[in-house]
Amino acid sequence: MSRLAAFGRFWWDFVIGDDWLVAVLVATAIGATALLAAADVAAWWLLPVAVPLVLWLSLRRAIRSA
Amino acid sequence: MSTGDTFLVLSAFLASGVEFVEALTIVLAAGLARGWRSSLAGLGAATVVLAVTVVVLGPALTVIPLQALRLVVGALLLVFGLQWLRKAILRASGYKALHDEDAIFTRELADARGAAHVERAGVDWYGFTLSFKGVLLEGLEVVFIVLTFGSAQGSIPLAALGAAAALVLVAGVGIAVRAPLARVPENSMKFAVGVMLTTFGIFWSAEGAGADWPGSDAALLGVLGFVVLFSFFFVRLLRRERRSVVRPVEVEA
Numbered sequence: 362m363s364r365l366a367a368f369g370r371f372w373w374d375f376v377i378g379d380d381w382l383v384a385v386l387v388a389t390a391i392g393a394t395a396l397l398a399a400a401d402v403a404a405w406w407l408l409p410v411a412v413p414l415v416l417w418l419s420l421r422r423a424i425r426s427a
Numbered sequence: 428m429s430t431g432d433t434f435l436v437l438s439a440f441l442a443s444g445v446e447f448v449e450a451l452t453i454v455l456a457a458g459l460a461r462g463w464r465s466s467l468a469g470l471g472a473a474t475v476v477l478a479v480t481v482v483v484l485g486p487a488l489t490v491i492p493l494q495a496l497r498l499v500v501g502a503l504l505l506v507f508g509l510q511w512l513r514k515a516i517l518r519a520s521g522y523k524a525l526h527d528e529d530a531i532f533t534r535e536l537a538d539a540r541g542a543a544h545v546e547r548a549g550v551d552w553y554g555f556t557l558s559f560k561g562v563l564l565e566g567l568e569v570v571f572i573v574l575t576f577g578s579a580q581g582s583i584p585l586a587a588l589g590a591a592a593a594l595v596l597v598a599g600v601g602i603a604v605r606a607p608l609a610r611v612p613e614n615s616m617k618f619a620v621g622v623m624l625t626t627f628g629i630f631w632s633a634e635g636a637g638a639d640w641p642g643s644d645a646a647l648l649g650v651l652g653f654v655v656l657f658s659f660f661f662v663r664l665l666r667r668e669r670r671s672v673v674r675p676v677e678v679e680a
Contacts, residue, residue, distance in 0.1 A: 375567070376503060378510035387505050391498070391632050398637030405638040408629045409650065412505070413657040419513050420661060424522055 380422060386415045431644050434651075435580045438623040439589030442572045445616050446565040447597035452532050453561030455605070460539030461554025468550050469558025477566040481574065481587075488578040498635025500579040501628050507571075508624025512658060515618035520665035525614050532606075572624075579631050622658060626651045 377384050390411035397404035458466035488496065517523035535557070542553040573590050577583030630650050633640065640646035 375571075376507060378506075380510075380513070383509050383513075384506045387502060387509070387632075391502055391505075391636050394633055394638050395636035398639075403638075404636070405633055405640050405646070407638075408505075408633045409653055412509070412625065412629055412654075413661075416509055416512060416516075416657075417661065419509065420516060420665065423513060423517060424665075427522065 380419045382422070383415055383419050386411070386418070390415070429644060430647055431580055432582065432585055434623065434627070434647060435576055435582065435585050436589040438620070438627065439573055439576055439586040440593045441616055441623065442620045443569045443590035444593035444597060445613060445620055446569050447593055448528065448613060449531075450562045450565035451597055451601045452528050453535060453565075454558050455601070456532055456535035456539055457554045457558040457561070460536050461542075461551045461557070465551040465554030466558040469555040469560075470562050472555075473559045473562035473566060476563060477570055480567075480570050484570075484574055485578075485583050488574055489583070491578075493579075493581070494635055494637075496635070497579050497631040500575040501630070501632025501635050503628075504575055504624050505628025505632055508621055508626075508628045510621075511617060512621030512625050515614070515621045516658060516661050516665065518614055519618060519662045521669050522665060526617065528613060576627065579627070618658070622651070622654050626654045629654070 390408055393411075394404045394407045397407060454466055454470050457469065514523065518525050539553065539557060545552045547555075569590055573586040574583065577586030580586070626647065630640065630647050642649070
């Protein structure tokens with residue numbers, strides 16, 4: 362069990378890293394892009410708007426917790 | 428070679444180069460402190476595991492439909508890339524210590540010299556596992572980047588070419604100088620890799636979600652420029668903020 366937990370922790374650290382909120386917000390932004398695209402609305406602009414906001418939020422969190 | 432292909436080779440080269448420099452530091456520390464036999468055995472064993480991973484996963488990824496692959500790979504790269512970019516911006520703005528290959532090498536060397544000697548299968552076990560784990564962990568990032576970039580862009584061999592070029596360069600220089608490559612501008616390279624990963628992540632995840640980029644593949648250049656722009660803007664903003672926070676403390680002292 363501890364090996365399985367270590368394996369899971371490794372992949373979590375590898376992909377998600379220090380800030381899980383980034384993964385949640387990125388997934389939400391991609392989901393919103395898919396919804397817009399499915400409704401035949403131009404959706405390419407959404408991620409370029411969302412990503413700097415997510416990054417800035419994550420930077421503030423990192424600085425606050427330092 | 429298209430814009431996407433050029434970026435693919437360049438990104439794989441830069442990202443792999445950074446990881447190979449870090450792996451070289453560990454292999455050198457293990458070799459100098461515990462003997463080259465155990466260090467090179469660890470390097471060889473990790474290389475075999477990584478090669479098997481590529482051989483097994485590479486063809487499997489090419490079977491997945493391109494749009495679904497770009498969605499998953501784009502999302503993964505975006506989360507992964509934002510991790511790199513966040514650390515790089517924190518380093519560039521002074522909120523996080525710069526990555527120092529010399530300091531890491533000295534620490535690894537001291538740890539390796541202090542560990543007890545246990546021999547298994549004819550090699551020093553500490554030297555073997557230190558080298559094996561180091562190369563495997565750094566190498567996994569290379570494999571991840573080569574497979575995700577290559578499969579989403581439709582050419583794993585081109586991504587592998589970029590990584591192989593980085594390997595030849597780092598290994599060649601490493602053998603020649605037999606010291607950690609502290610002069611490699613690693614912090615700047617990590618910044619560039621964070622920018623590249625985020626750029627590809629935005630581009631592919633939007634495409635995978637069904638969005639159409641104006642100008643098709645050429646939009647990649649626009650996304651790259653935009654990511655560079657806001658990254659430098661954040662560095663500038665945080666540097667100014669840090670200076671304004673540090674100054675009153677200095678005045679008080």
